[in-house]
Amino acid sequence: MRRETQNILLVLLGGALLKISLTGGYLRYVKPSLQPWLIVAGLVMVALAAFAIVRDIRAGRAVDEHEHGTRSPWMLLLPVLAIFLIAPPALGSDSVTRDRAAAAPAAPSQARFPPLPPGQAPVLSMSEFLTRVVWDDSGALNHRDVRLRGFVVHPTPETTQLVRMRISCCAADATPVKVDLASPRAEELPADTWVEITARLRPGTATEANDYVPTVDPLAITTIPAPPDTYEF
Template sequence: MRRETQNILLILLGGALLKISFSGLYLRYVQKGLLPLLIAAGVIMVGLAVFAIVQDVRRGKAAAEDDHGHSHSSRSTWLMLLPVLAVFLISPPALGGDVVSSAADTNQTQRSRNLLGDLPSGEVIPLSMTEFVTRTAWDESGTLDGRRVKLTGFLTRADGGTFVARLAISCCAADARPLKVRLTGDVPSLPDEQWVEVTGKVVPKSANEKNSWVPSFTVESTTSVAQPVEPYES
């Protein structure tokens, strides 16, 4: 690979990292805590590329003087930057229903038994999908039974049912795992991938091994919302 090409790739990759870092798009790929590392990596890549370009220019001038003005320019290589700049104009969406539908219906909460604390007080309890699904699978005391809960996620449909879903990540989007809840009652007729807040109650004992620990949720009300800045749970 030519040095010019290497420098172009460094600028491209470093610039892309900085772009998604400062625009907030990095949250579609990794957890929030990794932001400093992304910025550092982007700065280092761009810095190395600039340093290499300066060195090449100096060597080029020296070689031109030695050759009595016969320049061997490779400026055309830099034109490669024009098409790859399109990368900066394309923003892929966060992972969504396609991942939920294609993933194996094995609830990941079975692999992470967390100690469940007391539920907060209030008429409506806002819970993350992770906590809600974990409680329905492991809390045999039924602390959620009869409690009105609010969940936030996107709608997806499969096997004749409607689900509210969310993706959870441990590090980055590559390890995303689906969390989903089957909706019953006043099921919304909104399109797939629409983000919503649903309020209702869990169907007691609805999560079991036969349905891959996917609980059912009786919907009382639904509100359409924008996709959260942080679309993934951790």
């Protein structure tokens, strides 16, 4: 492949990386703390391409190379086109129902959980809620309404779940955090609908046999827009 083509591809790849880093699109693929590294990587790629272009212009020459092997470098354009034209969405219900095991909550680092936030129905992340369900033996959740946010999944015709994807680094290691919704209204919601629920735990429903997926009774269900960052960490 000609040197000019290599430089153009490098500019496009670096520009695509900068685009998703600065517009927030990177949140579909990696955790927020990686944004500075993505920006640096994009700037380095663009700078290297600019340096090579200036060097070739000053040298006043173009490098001719054989035509064989020119197809594989052009494959680098595919991720660029995907980002600019058809950027993949964040993981949703399809990822949950396609052979993704539930995220087993790890033991908390502290011996006791802090008190629940004040208010009649405090907002908890799905991860915190599930961790408390499995590890908090104080029963603090047994008679307490909480608010949870996530998207709707119908893994079977008889089951409706509220789910949030949790990642450690990027979407490739995502695992779902799930709760079963005991509500006829929830069954009518389309998959991938984002909702906030006010719900109460059914004690003893999260067991090893069901992969520690608790059941809650929703008292209120409100549809909400998908958040800018759909993952938990």
